[in-house]
Amino acid sequence: MDGKGGGAGAPALRRIVFGALLAAGLLAAACGSGSGVRDAPTPTPTTPSVNVVIGAFVFDTHGCAACHGNRAQGSVAPRLGKIDRKGLERIVRTGPGMMPTYSEETLPDDQLEQIYLFLQVVGEDR
Numbered sequence: 001m002d003g004k005g006g007g008a009g010a011p012a013l014r015r016i017v018f019g020a021l022l023a024a025g026l027l028a029a030a031c032g033s034g035s036g037v038r039d040a041p042t043p044t045p046t047t048p049s050v051n052v053v054i055g056a057f058v059f060d061t062h063g064c065a066a067c068h069g070n071r072a073q074g075s076v077a078p079r080l081g082k083i084d085r086k087g088l089e090r091i092v093r094t095g096p097g098m099m100p101t102y103s104e105e106t107l108p109d110d111q112l113e114q115i116y117l118f119l120q121v122v123g124e125d126r
């Protein structure tokens with residue numbers, strides 16, 4: 001007699017919703033605070049949140065992700081830290097050890113900058 005209401009929630013749907021929430025969470029994390037601070041200083045076009053997304057793309061496109069992991073978490077190459085801009089440039093341009101060398105033609109400075117900003121977010125604290 002009692003129609004069990006609502007018990008039939010499709011697990012597949014819940015998984016999709018959970019996945020979407022997770023993705024949104026990751027995006028929010030990548031974009032910094034996410035809280036709507038309206039009186040914050042006007043973001044410039046080079047605001048880190050935008051570059052982090054581009055940085056992740058550049059990191060992947062240039063093969064960094066293949067060796068260091070797509071979040072720089074380490075793979076066949078070491079996990080990367082929040083390296084400073086000069087240090088990053090020196091390593092990328094000189095390629096120590098097994099690390100390939102990237103010339104300015106292969107990896108222009110603006111893309112290096114985007115990788116730098118990406119690493120400030122995903123890089124391990126040291």
Ligand code: HEC
Nearest residue numbers: 062063064067077078080083088091096097098099100115
């Ligand atoms: C073929 C694999 C490979 C690729 C591709 C690669 N790396 Fe590396 N990378 C390494 C290895 C191996 C090391 C460790 C070098 C050593 O000191 O022996 C390293 C070291 C580094 C370091 C220094 C880490 C530390 O803790 O000192 C940074 C920063 C770095 N890589 C950034 C990058 C970036 C940015 C890219 C893409 C533009 C990239 N790597 C592409 C293999 C790679």
